[in-house]
Amino acid sequence: MIYKKSYAAQLISLNPPAREFAEAFAPSNIALCKYWGKKNLDLNIPATPSLSISLADRGTKVQLSIAPRNSLSINSKNITEESPAFKRTFDFLELFMAKNIKLAVQSENSIPTAAGLASSASFFAALTIAIDKLCNWQASLQTLSCLARLGSGSACRSLHHGFVKWLDYDDPFKSYGIPMNVRWEELRIGLLIFDDKEKSMPSRQAMLHTQNTSPLYQAWCNNSRTDFEVVHAAIKKKNFQTLGETAEYNALSLHAVMLSARPSIIYSQPETLKAISKIHALRQNSILVYFTQDAGPNLKLIFLENDLECILEDFPRMEVINPFSRVDNVES
Amino acid sequence: MIYKKSYAAQLISLNPPAREFAEAFAPSNIALCKYWGKKNLDLNIPATPSLSISLADRGTKVQLSIAPRNSLSINSKNITEESPAFKRTFDFLELFMAKNIKLAVQSENSIPTAAGLASSASFFAALTIAIDKLCNWQASLQTLSCLARLGSGSACRSLHHGFVKWLDYDDPFKSYGIPMNVRWEELRIGLLIFDDKEKSMPSRQAMLHTQNTSPLYQAWCNNSRTDFEVVHAAIKKKNFQTLGETAEYNALSLHAVMLSARPSIIYSQPETLKAISKIHALRQNSILVYFTQDAGPNLKLIFLENDLECILEDFPRMEVINPFSRVDNVES
Numbered sequence: 001m002i003y004k005k006s007y008a009a010q011l012i013s014l015n016p017p018a019r020e021f022a023e024a025f026a027p028s029n030i031a032l033c034k035y036w037g038k039k040n041l042d043l044n045i046p047a048t049p050s051l052s053i054s055l056a057d058r059g060t061k062v063q064l065s066i067a068p069r070n071s072l073s074i075n076s077k078n079i080t081e082e083s084p085a086f087k088r089t090f091d092f093l094e095l096f097m098a099k100n101i102k103l104a105v106q107s108e109n110s111i112p113t114a115a116g117l118a119s120s121a122s123f124f125a126a127l128t129i130a131i132d133k134l135c136n137w138q139a140s141l142q143t144l145s146c147l148a149r150l151g152s153g154s155a156c157r158s159l160h161h162g163f164v165k166w167l168d169y170d171d172p173f174k175s176y177g178i179p180m181n182v183r184w185e186e187l188r189i190g191l192l193i194f195d196d197k198e199k200s201m202p203s204r205q206a207m208l209h210t211q212n213t214s215p216l217y218q219a220w221c222n223n224s225r226t227d228f229e230v231v232h233a234a235i236k237k238k239n240f241q242t243l244g245e246t247a248e249y250n251a252l253s254l255h256a257v258m259l260s261a262r263p264s265i266i267y268s269q270p271e272t273l274k275a276i277s278k279i280h281a282l283r284q285n286s287i288l289v290y291f292t293q294d295a296g297p298n299l300k301l302i303f304l305e306n307d308l309e310c311i312l313e314d315f316p317r318m319e320v321i322n323p324f325s326r327v328d329n330v331e332s
Numbered sequence: 333m334i335y336k337k338s339y340a341a342q343l344i345s346l347n348p349p350a351r352e353f354a355e356a357f358a359p360s361n362i363a364l365c366k367y368w369g370k371k372n373l374d375l376n377i378p379a380t381p382s383l384s385i386s387l388a389d390r391g392t393k394v395q396l397s398i399a400p401r402n403s404l405s406i407n408s409k410n411i412t413e414e415s416p417a418f419k420r421t422f423d424f425l426e427l428f429m430a431k432n433i434k435l436a437v438q439s440e441n442s443i444p445t446a447a448g449l450a451s452s453a454s455f456f457a458a459l460t461i462a463i464d465k466l467c468n469w470q471a472s473l474q475t476l477s478c479l480a481r482l483g484s485g486s487a488c489r490s491l492h493h494g495f496v497k498w499l500d501y502d503d504p505f506k507s508y509g510i511p512m513n514v515r516w517e518e519l520r521i522g523l524l525i526f527d528d529k530e531k532s533m534p535s536r537q538a539m540l541h542t543q544n545t546s547p548l549y550q551a552w553c554n555n556s557r558t559d560f561e562v563v564h565a566a567i568k569k570k571n572f573q574t575l576g577e578t579a580e581y582n583a584l585s586l587h588a589v590m591l592s593a594r595p596s597i598i599y600s601q602p603e604t605l606k607a608i609s610k611i612h613a614l615r616q617n618s619i620l621v622y623f624t625q626d627a628g629p630n631l632k633l634i635f636l637e638n639d640l641e642c643i644l645e646d647f648p649r650m651e652v653i654n655p656f657s658r659v660d661n662v663e664s
Contacts, residue, residue, distance in 0.1 A: 215555035216548040223547035249594055256591035264584045270602030
């Protein structure tokens with residue numbers, strides 16, 4: 001906490017709130033090259049570079065009000081003081097607020113919570129933007145990305161729409177999400193949600209367990225750096241097949257390294273394997289559809305608008321997202 | 333082929349058959365520490381040490397007769413000359429036989445063929461013993477193990493009952509199955525067969541693909557050497573929990589490294605994941621049951637006789653094998 005607090009103080013001036021109320025939205029993001037493991041546990045500095053696509057209007061809206069006592073609600077459900085989510089939220093807020101200031105935090109997700117759909121990323125990103133407004137910091141997105149990172153590593157990528165990269169610099173002041181200047185109008189993300197219950201193991205714990213126990217972890221990191229370069233170049237060239245193949249491989253190799261943790265972590269469920277078989281069968285029929293999978297059983301499909309109808313035949317309940325449907329910036 | 337042939341000729345004298353007919357049996361074996369990858373592709377010298385348990389009377393019986401033309405039947409089904417199994421069988425037999433000698437090979441499995449249940453191991457082991465009888469080599473089990481290895485690496489472990497280790501010596505004359513002098517009467521193996529169809533990718537091909545494409549393969553090999561030492565010591569001490577945990581972990585890490593091949597190899601099916609969940613739930617209830625999985629979706633459970641009834645409640649269709657029910661040697 002002390003490192004985090006002094007780090008935060010170097011980025012913004014810890015003024016008292018300038019307003020009674022603030023509200024902000026941040027999109028969820030899905031990593032096409034995954035963040036898994038840290039070289040600095042306190043400051044969430046990643047072991048490898050990662051790259052994500054934000055999900056436009058799917059994400060988290062946070063409302064922040066000065067209140068007589070601290071409270072947190074998620075999707076209109078009150079969260080008790082004892083719950084880890086409450087502690088994590090107010091530990092984060094304490095980095096910026098004097099202890100006598102109490103806050104009511106209301107959060108609404110337009111995406112299932114804690115099902116490997118990165119809701120903690122959009123939550124901490126939106127919360128950080130809301131604090132910026134409440135305290136009138138007027139900080140840059142770069143600074144807000146650094147601060148959001150302290151709540152949840154991948155939150156630093158949810159400060160922007162579109163493709164966002166997060167490099168693995170040792171310097172914590174360089175560790176923020178960088179938007180890529182690429183619009184890919186035809187790109188679609190399909191959500192296949194098999195299970196929206198809480199994860200068997202939260203991703204931050206699974207990450208640490210993998211890093212601490214898998215004998216394959218270092219080799220995975222080395223490979224992931226290569227995947228990052230390939231994904232990055234494929235996006236710049238709009239080479240969809242290379243992007244899809246590499247993103248899918250990067251996700252499978254992440255699940256491989258979790259399977260090689262001791263004890264093993266298995267997020268896939270029977271439905272996950274059935275869907276993977278169907279995706280591979282579609283590719284055999286020349287439909288270029290790929291998937292990625294995070295710390296949960298659900299899959300996120302990656303495809304181009306042209307193939308949407310074909311894919312919907314196999315996955316009629318898939319939610320389809322156009323990541324470039326919003327042209328505005330996150331803050332606006 | 334030339335290396336194999338001259339290697340074989342250094343081990344036995346290539347006499348013509350001394351009899352018209354010979355018959356032999358060899359047990360299937362299940363690796364508790366897996367063989368996956370070769371440091372010599374021609375001679376099947378393994379990259380890592382492995383350790384297996386033979387399945388008593390479950391295995392392959394081979395009948396070999398001098399005949400007017402080469403033929404192969406498996407479970408009374410005639411195999412055509414064009415099939416890979418035919419080619420593989422007669423390529424192997426040609427190492428020992430003059431071209432003018434034709435053979436009829438009849439093989440009967442008491443275990444499903446090509447479903448990750450190591451039937452090629454018991455087949456090549458039984459075939460080698462049958463050739464020894466046909467040609468009256470009177471070779472040692474050590475020599476026969478070296479020869480069987482040329483047909484299928486893991487066949488070298490099917491020359492013995494009980495626990496068998498296969499070390500990763502570079503010297504091909506030291507590369508054979510070594511029986512461990514341990515009887516563990518309480519040990520049971522349970523077969524959970526979800527699918528007895530042909531594998532999606534044969535194991536020899538999957539092994540080569542993993543070795544050639546997985547960025548995690550070398551790290552897997554290093555870890556597997558450690559697992560081997562732990563499994564070996566646990567068997568000597570009859571420490572069941574350590575044996576079970578390490579064998580299960582070794583199998584999961586094998587499936588991890590296959591998942592990290594490019595493209596990924598996935599042998600698990602929805603039924604596999606369901607069974608794994610049930611096994612983990614049994615362990616939560618203090619029933620010490622573990623599993624291992626080979627190049628297929630099926631699981632092999634490892635447990636002690638005491639827990640049999642409990643486990644059968646969850647897996648009523650499981651086939652139970654007592655690996656130490658046969659006390660005799662393979663040849664007798």
